[in-house]
Amino acid sequence: MSWRNLVVALLTLLYPFAVWYGQGHVEPRLMAALLAAVVLARIGANRTLASRGWLIGAGVLLLAVLWSNQSLPLKLYPVLVNAAMLGVFGWSLAHPPSVVERLARLTEPDLPPAGVAYTRRVTQVWCGFFVLNGAIALYTALWASPAVWSLYNGLIAYGLMGLLFAGEYLVRLRVKRRLHA
Structure with a gap:
């Protein structure tokens, strides 16, 4: 890095x-x-x-x-970040390979068709996450207290991202086992 x-x-x-x-x-x-x-x-x-x-x-x-x-424009920054990430991931769905497929091919260059389909689905899940997370960030910026805004955007959102990463990793292991069985 x-x-x-x-x-x-x-x-x-x-x-x-x-x-x-x-x-x-x-x-x-x-x-x-x-x-x-x-x-x-x-x-x-x-x-x-x-x-x-x-x-x-x-x-x-x-x-x-x-x-x-x-301070409202400062509080809208997490909304911007989610919109940008949604744009990147969504664009990759319309113009393959998807973001997740590109990342997967870094370690598995010969990704089988089932792997391509799986990475596409994961990219769609991330798009949904960015929509939901961005909507919550917008809600907290407009209507929540500064403490709630900070708690959500500085801690809870990162925790949810981590849970999604971990959950996807566990699902991926299961999918790989099924594909190689």
Whole structure:
């Protein structure tokens, strides 16, 4: 992992807690520095259409914070991330190979047709996750307290992602056993 990716990962993990803590203590314009740091760390890291869309969205959120000095645009960042991930995974379904198939082929280049179908289904499940998670992130940004927003977007959402990863891994082991039996 490059230092840039490590910085982005760390800033992303700390972001919800910094926004929660900063509310009432720090002007939103100053809290926007954290989002600006994430944007600056990501610039040039990846030049895909999805990363450009994410950068534009993050830039719009930054401008909205700077203009309004309100925290809502900062709280919408997790919604943007889920929308970007949905875009990447959804695009790959329309333009195969799917994201999960590409990842699977890193360790299993000769993926059988049943494996391709399975990875497509997993990509669809992730799309559903991003829709649901993004909707909850939007709900918490618009109507929940800062503490609930931070708890969901900084802890619960990551826990749910981990559960989905672990659950998929267990299902994958079972599917592989069935295919090789």
